Amino acid sequence: MLKKIIFSxxxxxxxxxxxxxxxxSGELKDTTSKSNLQFAVIxxxxxxxxxxxxxxxxxxGGKFTLKNIKPDKYILWVMHPAMGDYVEExxxxxxxxxxxxxxxxxxxxxxxxVIVKSGGAMRxxxxx
Numbered sequence: 112m113l114k115k116i117i118f119s120x121x122x123x124x125x126x127x128x129x130x131x132x133x134x135x136s137g138e139l140k141d142t143t144s145k146s147n148l149q150f151a152v153i154x155x156x157x158x159x160x161x162x163x164x165x166x167x168x169x170x171x172g173g174k175f176t177l178k179n180i181k182p183d184k185y186i187l188w189v190m191h192p193a194m195g196d197y198v199e200e201x202x203x204x205x206x207x208x209x210x211x212x213x214x215x216x217x218x219x220x221x222x223x224x225v226i227v228k229s230g231g232a233m234r235x236x237x238x239x
Contacts, residue, residue, distance in 0.1 A: 132179045132180060132181055133179075133181075133182065133203060133204070133205060133206060133207050133208060134176055134177065134178050134179070134180065134207050134208070135155070135176070135177040135180050135201075135203055135208045135209075135210065136174065136175065136176040136177070136207075136208070136209050136210065137153075137175055137209065137210035137211070137212070137213055138172075138173050138174050138175075138210075138212050138213070139153075139169050139173040139174075139175070139189065139212075139213050139214075139215060140173060140212055140213070140214050140215070141194070141214070141215060142214045142215065142216045142217075142220075143216075143217055143220060146173075147172050147173030147174075148169060148173045148191055148194065148215060149169055149170065149172070149173055150168055150169060150191075151168065151169045151173075151175075151189055151190065151191040151194070151215070152166060152167075152168055152189070152191070153166060153167050153168070153169065153177065153187070153188075153189050154166045154188040154189075154190070155177050155180065155185050155186070155187060155188075156185060156186040156188060157183065157184075157185060157186075158183075158184040158185055158186050158200055159184070161186065164180065164185065165177045165179075165180060180203050181203070182204055182205050183202075183203060184200065184201075184202050184203075185200070185201055185202070185203060186198060186199070186201075187200075187201050187210075189213060189215065191215060193217055193218060194215035194216065194217055195215060195216050195217070195218055195221050197213055197215055199213075
C-alpha cells in the first residue's frame with residue numbers, strides 16, 4: 112500500500128514540475144531620444160481574465176526578463192512615470208521568447224496639442 116502511495120506521489124510531482132515554462136525578455140526605448148528606458152514597470156496579465164501573472168522592472172539598460180511563464184495568451188503592460196503606457200496582447204510559446212524593442216512615447220509629446228471646441232449654451236427645460 113505504501114509503495115502505491117509513493118508511486119502516485121512521484122507521478123503527480125513529475126507531472127507538476129514537468130509543465131513547460133519559459134522566459135520572456137525585451138528592451139525598452141524612448142521614441143524621441145532613442146535612449147534606453149530604465150526602471151519602467153513591466154506587467155504580464157492573463158488575457159482571458161486579466162489576472163496578474165508576473166511583473167518586473169527594467170534594468171539600467173532598459174532590458175527586462177519575466178521568468179517561468181507558462182505558454183498562453185497574455186496582455187503585456189509597460190508603465191513609466193514620464194511615458195505613455197504601452198499595452199499589447201502577446202502569445203507565449205514553449206520556447207524562450209524575445210520580444211522586439213518596445214518604444215514608448217513621452218507624455219509631453221502625447222499632450223502636445225489640445226483642441227477646445229465650444230458648443231451652444233446649455234438650456235434647461237422644465238423643472239429639474
